[in-house]
Amino acid sequence: GENVEQHPSTLSVQEGDSAVIKCTYSDSASNYFPWYKQELGKGPQLIIDIRSNVGEKKDQRIAVTLNKTAKHFSLHITETQPEDSAVYFCAASNPNTGNQFYFGTGTSLTVIP
Amino acid sequence: GAVVSQHPSWVICKSGTSVKIECRSLDFQATTMFWYRQFPKQSLMLMATSNEGSKATYEQGVEKDKFLINHASLTLSTLTVTSAHPEDSSFYICSARAGNSQYGYTFGSGTRLTVV
Numbered sequence: 001g002e003n004v005e006q007h008p009s010t011l012s013v014q015e016g017d018s019a020v021i022k023c024t025y026s027d028s029a030s031n032y033f034p035w036y037k038q039e040l041g042k043g044p045q046l047i048i049d050i051r052s053n054v055g056e057k058k059d060q061r062i063a064v065t066l067n068k069t070a071k072h073f074s075l076h077i078t079e080t081q082p083e084d085s086a087v088y089f090c091a092a093s094n095p096n097t098g099n100q101f102y103f104g105t106g107t108s109l110t111v112i113p
Numbered sequence: 114g115a116v117v118s119q120h121p122s123w124v125i126c127k128s129g130t131s132v133k134i135e136c137r138s139l140d141f142q143a144t145t146m147f148w149y150r151q152f153p154k155q156s157l158m159l160m161a162t163s164n165e166g167s168k169a170t171y172e173q174g175v176e177k178d179k180f181l182i183n184h185a186s187l188t189l190s191t192l193t194v195t196s197a198h199p200e201d202s203s204f205y206i207c208s209a210r211a212g213n214s215q216y217g218y219t220f221g222s223g224t225r226l227t228v229v
Contacts, residue, residue: 034218043119043206043220044157089156099210100147101218103156 002027004092006104013080014112021107023090024072030092033073034101035064038087047088048075080111115141117209119221126197126228134192134224136207142187143209148180151204151223163190197228 003026013019025033031052036044050057050064050073057064061080066073077084090104116139126132136146145164149157161177163169163184171177179201181193190209194201207221 036220041204041223041225043208043223045220046218098162100159100162101157101208105156106154108154 002030002092002094002097002102004090004102004104006090006107008107009105010108010110012110012112015080015082017080019075019077019080019084019109019111021075021088021090021109022072023074023092023104024070025092025102026071027092027094027097028068028071029096030094030102032093032099033064033066034091034093035062035075036089036091038089038106040086044089077109080109082111082113085109085111115139115209115211115217115219117143117207117219117221119207119224121224122222123225124227126226128198128228129196131193131195132197132226134194134205134207134226136190136192136209136221138188138209138211138219141209141211143190143211144187146184146190146207146209147218148182148190148192149206149208151206153204157206160192194226197226199228202226202228 006023034049037047038044061078063076088107091101093101118137148160151157160175161169161171163182169182184190206223208218210218
């Protein structure tokens with residue numbers, strides 16, 4: 001089955017700096033890779049996603065890159081703000097396994113004012 | 114956008130009692146709902162997948178008699194934790210999607226269950 005690994009588990013950056021979170025996946029059939037932001041005591045919120053036919057996607061300060069050959073994808077947050085502090089999860093899914101999501105282990109991001 | 118309403122947001126119950134958690138899709142018909150459990154500082158673990166009008170499919174290691182899932186309508190799925198024990202204390206989250214699309218999952222806000 002699919003195995004998603006996520007690094008780092010914790011990340012602290014100064015406000016205004018960039019943050020990068022990386023994930024790898026094992027199943028080459030996976031073709032959809034969403035990123036979720038989870039604040040304490042709340043459910044995950046989709047912040048950006050990418051499909052396997054695209055190498056990069058950007059939405060304001062957030063971008064995601066995908067390397068299908070290496071089977072890894074990354075989340076990039078630029079000009080970080082304190083409100084970006086949260087736990088971020090990557091996920092992978094493929095239609096061969098009922099489209100269920102396989103989540104990474106999460107990255108706790110702290111943006112220091 | 115699509116909204117999934119989950120209630121209650123938190124609940125405390127005594128050991129041996131049952132607790133029901135509801136998940137409603139407010140502005141779309143959710144043909145499939147997923148139930149996850151999340152322990153502190155850990156990732157989301159899929160418990161079961163429920164399709165409207167049929168029995169839920171449980172992940173390996175999840176007791177179907179303990180975690181009862183009902184998906185009787187296209188807008189409502191419930192998870193009942195029966196005979197709850199302290200080790201069942203966790204954060205339970207549902208997610209839903211419309212149709213068979215691989216995309217467009219929406220998560221509920223989660224339910225913090227504490228069994229005392």
